[in-house]
Amino acid sequence: MLEPELKRLLQVLKWESKKKFVSNRRGLLFTSDRGRGLDFKEVRNYQYGDDIRYIDWNVTSRTGELHTKEFYEEKDATIIIFIDSSNSMDSNKALTAFQLALFLSLFHIKIGNRIFLVSFSDKIISSQKWLKTELEVLSFFESFSKQPKGNQTNYTNAYQYAFKVHPKYAVTYWISDFIDFSESVKKTPLPKIWDQHGIFIKDQVDEIKLPVWMKLFQPISQESIQLRNSISTYEIDLTAAKSFFGNKLIKIDPNQKLHNQILPLFKVNSNV
Structure with a gap:
């Protein structure tokens, strides 16, 4: 289920985590004392x-x-993983999100943390309980792989749902292409109660630089597939994500190997 390169990285990170970083909100890796x-x-x-x-x-x-x-x-970390499963997450981006969410889940389980998973679009699919074993994680992702996509992305509903489950400090990962994120946080700002990490899955179609006269014919990654209009939300959504997550935002290219791209997530503050 997990890509071979990510499996190897999982073993390396598990070994490194035996250095027992403490959970004092200053680092990402946590002890399982x-x-x-x-x-x-x-x-x-x-x-x-x-x-x-x-x-x-x-x-x-x-x-x-x-x-x-x-x-x-x-001292054990509480981990919440949000997975965007809306229409804009095409097959390539959806597969990338699946692999990253599975990798992060297995990693945190192996070092003794507990996790809660939330798949979001216009509907919510969650693990419904805290997962604490590898078997529970694999069972969830087996079921999740068979779920149909939702329609429009709703970040606010996902946040509110998870907050009801755990209204205290937690480490969270948002895995998404962050389409319409700017408009969403403008309408309903998300409180920064948790330690939030963003994983921005890029869509190359949004980054292609074409002459202005050709942009009307350039397809855009949107919730409903259509031709690009005169205004693209890609840049403002990326800016909004950078503002919200700060230096805890990484960009992932689905067409490149994942194991090297996600390493910045595991940098630990030297003061820990």
């Missing part, structure tokens, strides 16, 4: 130094070996 938090994580073998108050006596009596309950700590 064991501890007592609010959410149950798993039952595992007891290790010397574990708090005996959290021994799972049911599993211990069943297996004959000491087992303890592990919980997500506040």
